[in-house]
Amino acid sequence: MKKILLTSFVAAVCAMMLACGSDSGTNSGSNGGVVNTPSMGNTSAILQPHECEKIMQALPVQPELPYNTTYNSENEECLLVIPEAVDNAVAANFLNNLDSSAKAIFHYGSRDEFVLNMGVEFDYNFDAAPNQLTFELINDCKRAAYVANIPEKDSVWLAEYACSMYTGEDDYYTYMTQQHWQDQMANLVADGWLATTGCGRRLELSGSDYCFQKQINDYLFELGYGIKDKDMLLRVDVAFAYQKLL
DSSP states (O other): OOOOOOHHHHHHGGOOOOOOOOEEEEOOOOOOOOOOOOOOOOGOOOOOOHHHHHHHSEEEESSSEEEEEEEEEETTEEEEOOTTSSSSHHHHHHHHHHHHHHHEEEEEEEEEEEEEESEEEOOOOOOOOOOEEEEEEOOOHHHHHHHTTTTTSSSEEEEEESSEEBBTTOOOOEEEOOOHHHHHHHHHHTOEEEEEETTTTTTTTEEEEEEEEEEETTTTEEEEEEEETTTTTEEEEEEEEEEEEE
């Protein structure tokens, strides 16, 4: 079930940066640099779970002190260590600042989920390790949307295990005319999307589901639209998911 977000979520997308860095190493603690929007078909632009430094640099804020990141392949998670921190203040402030900047974090005890265009889970035990935390990339919705050339790629995405278009005021839908929807489906097929079935439950769509799949290099993308009649218009949910093929 989709979670309720603060209404400032859409405005916060302006603070979200697409940035790059090394797979692991040391960071000065400054904000990451901006890079160009990924091009269609460039699957190498989609962040991978082991690219710890790139994941950190893609976040809208950084820790106030230099930090190191390493990837633990056994646990499939990244470790963030802030060597100069003498207590948990720097790590805690990082999470608080991340929450304040994006208004897009859900809190579950010692686990925080960042969900603005990129899904990242943070876990911590500040009593045992006050200067460190672990994090895991769940998905990289914004980049993936551009790589797959999803028509709604410029939207804000609620990034959980699927990527749901978020349109503001706790809404997850847009409106289309019947003609717009017919044109949209024709354009999707022309762009290489194949019509499929059964995505509604997986992508948490409401209404009648229309499903499409496309493979790009070693990635499989699934795109779904949930359609409901609304007076003279169609109310449309949009969501997608992707996976890297073995």
